[in-house]
Amino acid sequence: MTSKQFALLKFISDFITSHYGMAPTVRECAAFFGKSESTLYAHLSALRRKGFLRRTSQARSILLREPAFAGVLSYLPLFQTLDENCDFASQRASRQILAVLPKTGNPCFAVQMADDSLFDIGVFEDDLVIAEWRAVPDAGDLVVIGTEEGISVTRFENGEFRHFVFGVVLAIQRFYR
Numbered sequence: 001m002t003s004k005q006f007a008l009l010k011f012i013s014d015f016i017t018s019h020y021g022m023a024p025t026v027r028e029c030a031a032f033f034g035k036s037e038s039t040l041y042a043h044l045s046a047l048r049r050k051g052f053l054r055r056t057s058q059a060r061s062i063l064l065r066e067p068a069f070a071g072v073l074s075y076l077p078l079f080q081t082l083d084e085n086c087d088f089a090s091q092r093a094s095r096q097i098l099a100v101l102p103k104t105g106n107p108c109f110a111v112q113m114a115d116d117s118l119f120d121i122g123v124f125e126d127d128l129v130i131a132e133w134r135a136v137p138d139a140g141d142l143v144v145i146g147t148e149e150g151i152s153v154t155r156f157e158n159g160e161f162r163h164f165v166f167g168v169v170l171a172i173q174r175f176y177r
Contacts, residue, residue, distance in 0.1 A: 001050060008033070008043050009052055012062055023062040074101050076130065078110045082144075082151050084164040088133045099130055099173055107133040109167065111144055111151055118142075118153060127174050129153050131167035142169035 001009075011032055015024040024032075030040045044062065047053045054063045077093030088107045097110050113127045123129070123142075131144045137156040145152055145163035153169065 005043050005047055009047060013064060023060045025060055074099060076108055076110045078112065082146060082166050084146050097128060101130065104132050106135060109133060113153065123172055127172050129169050130171040130173060131169045133167045135168040137165060137168050144169065
């Protein structure tokens with residue numbers, strides 16, 4: 001999914017939530033993004049082909065394919081560094097990213113993988129790791145930790161753990177372009 005398609009999906013999700021279940025029209029989507037209706041139609045068609053949307057020829061028929069997508073698109077802080085002495089609200093994000101979140105009541109954040117140290121489990125350099133802030137890890141969970149070199153992602157094991165755990169990994173987001 002491209003970043004423009006992702007932003008459009010977020011807009012549709014937010015619109016449906018804020019308008020009591022009523023979907024936006026193609027014209028409303030185009031006006032919001034300052035694009036032509038034909039451009040927005042192309043993005044809507046791509047989202048439909050990828051399985052995120054359903055659409056008919058009726059007015060306001062843009063529907064999220066799964067109700068689970070509604071409300072789970074969020075802007076998250078992307079951290080390059082984390083301070084274990086600060087709470088979540090006091091941390092300094094390098095920028096915001098748009099991500100698909102599993103439903104959780106705790107704040108979430110993102111960290112970009114700096115290396116391929118977790119390639120054996122399918123996590124690669126430049127992947128975005130989405131984590132739940134300071135959740136209690138179980139044995140085997142992937143966790144975001146603080147080390148002398150900065151922040152890192154590793155597998156949590158039972159027993160003595162010498163690193164500060166910032167959060168438990170919920171998802172991995174990868175872009176191919």
